[in-house]
Structures are given as C-alpha cells and as structure tokens.
Amino acid sequence: MTDVLLKVRGLRTVFETRAGRVCAVDGVDVDVRRGECLGIVGESGSGKSVTFASVMGLVKSPGRIEAGSVEFDGQDLRRLTPREMRAVRGRDIAMTMQDALTALNPALTVGEQLGEVLEAHDETLPKRGPARRAAIRRTSVEMLGLVGIPSAETRLRQYPHEFSGGMRQRIMIAIALACRPRLLIADEPTTALDVTIQAQVLELISDIRARLGMSVALITHDLGVVAEHCDRVMVMYAGQVVEEGTTAEVIGAPKHPYTQGLLASIPRPALRGQPIHPIEGQVPDLIDLPPQCRFYSRCAVRREACLTPVEMRSAGASRRARCILTGEDDA
Amino acid sequence: MSVTADTPGVSESIFRRNLSNFAANQFAMACALVVVLFVVMAVFAPWIAPHDPTETDLFRRLQPPAWAEGGEWAYLLGCDGLGRDILSRIIYGARISIFIGLAVILVATAVGILAGLAAGYLGGWVDVVISRLVDILLGFPYLIFAIGLMAMMGPGLVNIILALAYKEWVIPARVVRGEALVTREFEYVEAARALGASRGHIMLREILPNVLSPVIVVATIRMAHVIILEASLSFLGLGVQPPIASWGSMVSDGRAFILEAWWVSTFPGLAILLLVLAINVASQGLRDAFDPRFSE
Numbered sequence: 001m002t003d004v005l006l007k008v009r010g011l012r013t014v015f016e017t018r019a020g021r022v023c024a025v026d027g028v029d030v031d032v033r034r035g036e037c038l039g040i041v042g043e044s045g046s047g048k049s050v051t052f053a054s055v056m057g058l059v060k061s062p063g064r065i066e067a068g069s070v071e072f073d074g075q076d077l078r079r080l081t082p083r084e085m086r087a088v089r090g091r092d093i094a095m096t097m098q099d100a101l102t103a104l105n106p107a108l109t110v111g112e113q114l115g116e117v118l119e120a121h122d123e124t125l126p127k128r129g130p131a132r133r134a135a136i137r138r139t140s141v142e143m144l145g146l147v148g149i150p151s152a153e154t155r156l157r158q159y160p161h162e163f164s165g166g167m168r169q170r171i172m173i174a175i176a177l178a179c180r181p182r183l184l185i186a187d188e189p190t191t192a193l194d195v196t197i198q199a200q201v202l203e204l205i206s207d208i209r210a211r212l213g214m215s216v217a218l219i220t221h222d223l224g225v226v227a228e229h230c231d232r233v234m235v236m237y238a239g240q241v242v243e244e245g246t247t248a249e250v251i252g253a254p255k256h257p258y259t260q261g262l263l264a265s266i267p268r269p270a271l272r273g274q275p276i277h278p279i280e281g282q283v284p285d286l287i288d289l290p291p292q293c294r295f296y297s298r299c300a301v302r303r304e305a306c307l308t309p310v311e312m313r314s315a316g317a318s319r320r321a322r323c324i325l326t327g328e329d330d331a
Numbered sequence: 332m333s334v335t336a337d338t339p340g341v342s343e344s345i346f347r348r349n350l351s352n353f354a355a356n357q358f359a360m361a362c363a364l365v366v367v368l369f370v371v372m373a374v375f376a377p378w379i380a381p382h383d384p385t386e387t388d389l390f391r392r393l394q395p396p397a398w399a400e401g402g403e404w405a406y407l408l409g410c411d412g413l414g415r416d417i418l419s420r421i422i423y424g425a426r427i428s429i430f431i432g433l434a435v436i437l438v439a440t441a442v443g444i445l446a447g448l449a450a451g452y453l454g455g456w457v458d459v460v461i462s463r464l465v466d467i468l469l470g471f472p473y474l475i476f477a478i479g480l481m482a483m484m485g486p487g488l489v490n491i492i493l494a495l496a497y498k499e500w501v502i503p504a505r506v507v508r509g510e511a512l513v514t515r516e517f518e519y520v521e522a523a524r525a526l527g528a529s530r531g532h533i534m535l536r537e538i539l540p541n542v543l544s545p546v547i548v549v550a551t552i553r554m555a556h557v558i559i560l561e562a563s564l565s566f567l568g569l570g571v572q573p574p575i576a577s578w579g580s581m582v583s584d585g586r587a588f589i590l591e592a593w594w595v596s597t598f599p600g601l602a603i604l605l606l607v608l609a610i611n612v613a614s615q616g617l618r619d620a621f622d623p624r625f626s627e
Contacts, residue, residue, distance in 0.1 A: 108540060116532075
C-alpha cells in the first residue's frame with residue numbers, strides 16, 4: 001500500500017468553445033497522501049476547480065478530459081463505468097460545493113438530504129424495514145452532532161431556508177462526510193461566509209480530518225487559510241501547477257515569481273501604512289497560448305530563456321517549481 | 332418572516348407556506364369551496380339526485396322549472412324533451428365532467444412531467460425528439476385534433492380521456508422542461524451528482540419537488556379547459572353516448588327547443604360556466620400564492 005491516496009498524472013481538460021479551444025487544465029500532476037491536507041491555491045480561472053471536477057468525472061459539456069490518468073487508491077477512475085463511478089462519488093470521494101446557500105435542495109428537509117446519501121452508499125445499514133430507517137436516523141443525528149449543530153433531532157426535520165449560512169455550510173459538510181469518505185474535496189468551503197464563521201468551518205474540517213483520518217483537498221484562493229490548515233500546497237496558474245511543496249517551504253521561501261507576487265499582495269500588520277503590491281497585468285487568455293512561460297507577461301524577472309516551454313523543476317525533496325530560476329530540470 | 336419558522340420544532344416547507352398563502356385569499360377560497368361542492372355532488376349523485384337521470388316520462392316532456400307556470404317543485408329545474416329531470420341529469424353529469432377532467436389532467440401531467448424532466452435534464456437528442464413532438468402537437472388546433480381522434484377511435488369514456496390526453500401532456504411537459512433547465516444548473520444538483528446520485532434520482536428527487544408548484548397551478552388551470560373540451564365533444568355527439576348524462580350533450584339536446592323551452596340547454600350550460608369559472612378563479616389564487624412575486 002502506497003502513501004499516496006489520489007494520484008493524478010498529466011491531466012488535460014479542454015473546453016471546446018465557439019471562440020476556440022480553452023485548455024483549462026494543462027498537464028497537471030496531483031498527489032494527495034493519506035491523512036494529509038493539500039491546499040490548492042490560485043486565482044479564478046487557474047484551473048483548480050476544473051482539476052477536481054475532472055477527478056470526480058464531473059466536467060460539464062462542452063468540457064472533456066483529453067489526457068492523463070486519475071488513480072484513487074490504485075484504481076484508475078477514468079476506466080470506471082458511470083455506475084461504478086457513482087459508487088465512488090460520495091462513498092470514497094466526497095465534495096463540498098462553493099456556495100452553501102445554493103448547494104442544499106430547498107424542497108427537501110435536511111434529514112431527507114442526509115438520509116439519501118446514506119441510503120445510496122452506506123452498506124453497513126440493515127437491509128430494510130424500520131431498523132434501516134432507525135439506523136439512518138441515528139447516523140444523521142450523529143453527523144449533525146459531529147459538525148456542531150445542536151438539537152439535531154429537531155433540526156433534521158427543518159428545511160435549508162431555516163438555517164443560517166454557516167449552519168448550511170456545516171450541513172453540507174455533514175452530508176459530504178456521512179459515508180466517511182477517504183478523500184474530501186472542499187471547493188472554497190468558506191467563500192460565502194463571513195470571517196468568524198470561516199474560521200469555525202475550517203477548524204471543523206481540520207478537526208474531523210484528524211478524527212476520521214481522511215485526506216482533504218482544500219481548494220481556495222486564500223493563502224492565509226492554506227498557511228493555517230494545510231500540510232502541503234500546490235499553486236496553480238493558467239491551468240498549470242507552478243509550485244508545490246510543504247506549506248512552510250512554499251510560504252516561507254516561495255520559488256516561483258507568481259507565488260512571491262501572491263504573498264507580496266497580502267496585507268500584513270508589519271507593513272501597516274504601506275501600499276500593498278498587486279501583481280501587475282492579467283492572466284493570459286487560455287485560447288491559443290504561445291509555447292512559453294505562462295507567467296511571462298507579468299513576471300518581474302523574465303528573460304529570453306522564458307520564451308521556450310518551461311517544465312517543473314525540482315528544488316529539493318517534494319519541492320518543485322515551474323521557473324527556470326529554480327534548481328535543476330525535473331524532466 | 333412567518334411566526335411558525337421561529338418556533339422551535341415546527342418546520343414549514345415552502346409548499347406548505349404557499350398553501351397557507353392561498354387560504355388567506357377569500358375569494359379564491361370561496362371558489363375552491365364551489366369546486367368541492369361540485370365534487371361532492373358528483374361523488375354522492377345517487378343519494379342527492381331526486382330522480383333517476385335516465386327515466387323518461389313523456390307526460391312531463393319539456394316541463395318548465397318549478398317557479399314557472401306549469402312547473403312542479405319535485406322537478407326543480409324542469410324536464411327535457413324526453414321528460415327526464417334536468418337537475419338529476421346535471422348532478423349525474425358532474426360525474427362525467429369531473430371524472431374526465433381529473434383523469435385527463437392526471438394522465439397528461441404524469442406523462443408531461445416525465446417527458447419534461449427527460450427533455451430538460453438529459454438534453455441532447457432526447458430533448459430534440461420531445462421538443463419537436465411538442466411543437467408538432469401544438470401546431471394542431473386542439474378541438475379538431477380531438478375530433479379526428481374520436482372519429483378514429485369511436486366514442487366512449489376511455490377514448491375521450493385518451494383523445495384529450497394525447498395533446499394535453501405537452502402543456503405540463505413544456506412547463507417542466509423550462510423549470511428543469513433552470514433547476515439543473517443549481518448547485519444542489521451538482522452536489523447530488525458529486526455524492527453519487529443517479530440520473531433518475533436527480534430528476535425525480537432533486538428536480539421534481541422544485542418544479543412541482545408551477546405544475547400544480549398549470550394542472551388546475553388546464554382542468555377547466557379540459558372540462559370545456561369534453562363538453563364540446565359531447566355537444567358534437569362525439570363524447571359519452573346516451574343515455575349517460577353529460578353537460579355538453581344536454582346543451583346539445585336542448586338546441587331544438589331553445590325558443591319554447593329555454594331551460595333544457597340553459598341549466599347545464601350554467602353548470603359548465605359555474606364549475607369552469609370556480610376552477611379558474613381558484614387556480615388564479617393558487618398561482619398568486621405559489622408565485623414568489625406575489626407573496627411577501
């Protein structure tokens with residue numbers, strides 16, 4: 001048994017649009033180890049959500065996975081039939097959506113929505129009859145308790161509109177965790193919440209991760225969140241991974257100019273009164289990219305050598321960056 | 332914010348809140364009550380009707396209503412050309428109108444929901460096939476389509492239901508397709524997929540409950556339409572066959588004597604008017620209650 005739970009290699013997901021082919025994910029490798037929390041950072045459109053939608057087999061038309069392999073616990077997910085893939089979703093890999101306010105069905109009670117996941121995936125339940133219903137109920141109450149929702153018995157009979165935003169986010173996490181998945185993909189779990197609730201929800205995910213021993217892929221655009229909750233970080237830019245390493249290394253000594261720029265643009269108390277430094281320029285159009293470093297147009301240290309394709313380069317154990325100024329060529 | 336939502340332990344679905352909105356609309360409630368009375372009348376017809384609706388009595392041929400000269404209180408609304416009691420025939424006729432109305436709407440709504448969900452959620456060639464079929468059916472005038480089918484299949488209760496349902500299903504199908512197209516983009520549908528839900532489960536469990544309100548409103552409005560269509564078919568002699576009483580055929584029977592015995596056509600006509608009007612106003616009330624733009 002290897003240490004790596006999810007292993008993605010050379011993933012390429014393209015969208016055929018009227019304006020041309022958009023290569024939203026271009027040759028991405030991801031490793032999520034057992035029990036770890038991997039942070040995926042990048043701005044909007046950098047391909048972080050599409051990468052994990054591809055992992056789940058949930059890329060919407062006109063998008064499709066063009067190349068690459070997705071291995072989960074030694075099993076190639078891309079070879080599974082739709083039926084087999086449905087069994088993996090929810091049971092082995094669960095995903096929470098970005099917007100908790102719309103991710104719960106307004107027409108069903110929270111209890112019904114929790115019960116459905118258990119109904120679909122939990123094989124430890126009694127086969128049928130009142131015992132099955134009682135078991136579903138018991139597990140549902142337990143899950144709401146786990147995410148810190150008081151008086152779970154009554155809350156199960158309520159509808160999503162009767163809960164606050166933070167509560168709904170917790171319910172969504174409870175639903176995702178109901179079948180004790182081995183990997184939780186948390187897609188911006190806190191964007192719709194205010195800061196205090198954000199901290200609570202992230203704390204909750206870390207806490208449950210430790211208790212259930214699951215892995216978490218935390219998709220975010222907030223490096224602060226990553227610093228506090230993740231073991232390792234992967235920085236994405238324009239559909240490619242530009243840097244990865246342990247959280248301390250990446251945040252302490254960023255190698256890629258983009259990561260450096262991201263960190264420089266975070267306001268901090270020590271620099272009070274000084275202007276913050278945004279990264280100049282725009283993310284390049286993903287249609288018809290020239291074969292050069294994708295950060296070239298915004299890079300402060302660009303040079304002629306950057307006009308050729310840049311591969312990931314190693315800079316120590318499990319530390320890689322896509323910049324010619326780092327370490328040795330990985331390939 | 333309603334009071335119940337703040338009370339711990341008492342939970343309220345959007346659907347139930349809509350229903351209580353409806354109850355607050357008094358005129359619509361009164362009309363709903365009229366509809367209920369018609370239904371009660373239809374169900375308990377044998378106990379309510381003063382006479383046998385098919386019993387002829389030539390001595391009472393074209394007997395006027397009770398309050399007119401020559402009328403009798405035992406025959407409140409008078410008698411028709413064969414001396415049958417008009418009130419009893421109206422009471423029995425309610426069975427036909429309401430039964431056919433309900434049956435057509437139930438069949439059409441069930442088919443329409445399935446077709447609409449499939450077209451809206453699955454999309455692709457399923458949507459193309461269903462939507463084109465809907466367009467084609469919408470191109471035919473309803474009554475002519477039904478007359479043609481009745482001419483092919485022959486008269487009879489089941490055939491009327493089929494002839495009307497053949498076209499009626501396109502209405503709920505279009506409503507459901509449109510709603511499903513909107514609903515399938517919501518994140519909870521994506522979330523359900525991410526948790527391993529099958530397509531059937533997503534259509535029936537995640538999408539259907541959210542599109543049900545407009546379907547119910549449309550179904551009640553259309554029921555009034557179907558009742559008129561059934562009366563029209565019966566008026567043309569293509570509906571249920573004599574001696575079964577149907578409001579449409581009663582209006583038709585009275586045509587010959589409209590000048591000397593106005594009551595033969597008028598009372599069944601009024602019955603159609605009253606029931607259809609009541610259903611329409613009640614369904615307007617339902618629409619107002621279910622449409623978020625009308626509720627605060």
